[in-house]
Amino acid sequence: MLKExxxxxxxxxxxxxxxxxELEKNEHFAEKLQWAKDFVKDRNIIKEIEEADMKERSTxx
Amino acid sequence: MxxxxxxxxxxxxxxxxxxxxxxxxxNIQKLVLYQHIEGPLYNLAFGDRNGELGTIxxxxxxxxxxxxxxxxxxxxxxFDFFAVHSGTIVLAQGSSHSRTRLYRxxxxxxxxxxxxxxxxxxxxxxxxxxxxxxxxxxxxxITKK
Numbered sequence: 648m649l650k651e652x653x654x655x656x657x658x659x660x661x662x663x664x665x666x667x668x669e670l671e672k673n674e675h676f677a678e679k680l681q682w683a684k685d686f687v688k689d690r691n692i693i694k695e696i697e698e699a700d701m702k703e704r705s706t707x708x
Numbered sequence: 709m710x711x712x713x714x715x716x717x718x719x720x721x722x723x724x725x726x727x728x729x730x731x732x733x734x735n736i737q738k739l740v741l742y743q744h745i746e747g748p749l750y751n752l753a754f755g756d757r758n759g760e761l762g763t764i765x766x767x768x769x770x771x772x773x774x775x776x777x778x779x780x781x782x783x784x785x786x787f788d789f790f791a792v793h794s795g796t797i798v799l800a801q802g803s804s805h806s807r808t809r810l811y812r813x814x815x816x817x818x819x820x821x822x823x824x825x826x827x828x829x830x831x832x833x834x835x836x837x838x839x840x841x842x843x844x845x846x847x848x849x850i851t852k853k
Contacts, residue, residue, distance in 0.1 A: 660717055660718035686799065692849070
């Protein structure tokens with residue numbers, strides 16, 4: 648907990664407790680979240696990233 | 709890199725950021741959200757904020773003559789997000805092909821800077837690869853080194 652508060656103290660943005668309650672009133676960017684869910688559906692993104700990393704390592708001199 | 713940015717505020721969970729774009733079209737409130745998809749995956753959503761109606765997406769081109777400053781501000785939120793949410797992967801896509809192209813242009817310009825702390829990937833023809841300048845990616849993924 649101490650570590651988390653230490654990290655948060657160093658953020659570029661300023662923590663605003665009111666923003667949380669303001670944003671709770673409405674649903675935001677629902678269509679974007681749906682797009683993201685469709686993007687990852689039936690895929691193993693982590694495995695795809697690992698494969699991309701392996702390919703990068705194998706092609707680097 | 710010392711780009712001009714707007715001051716931002718963030719929710720306590722460091723998932724939602726807000727700032728105000730200032731320009732000839734007036735003061736426009738912007739919202740940057742990191743939406744949890746599943747597991748370590750988050751989606752970066754960005755657009756205008758409207759207090760009454762919720763939010764509208766970035767299809768609306770407000771043209772407040774501050775695109776560089778806005779995108780630098782959005783980029784600054786990535787640093788804060790990863791500072792708190794380590795081990796995650798962020799997915800990003802523009803709401804239109806031209807917007808995705810705009811993001812790609814900025815990612816290309818700042819690639820050397822981004823590459824110091826993050827690993828950037830692009831999705832091309834359904835396949836994820838390490839980001840390479842010049843490729844017409846449909847979506848981007850970013851993770852911290």
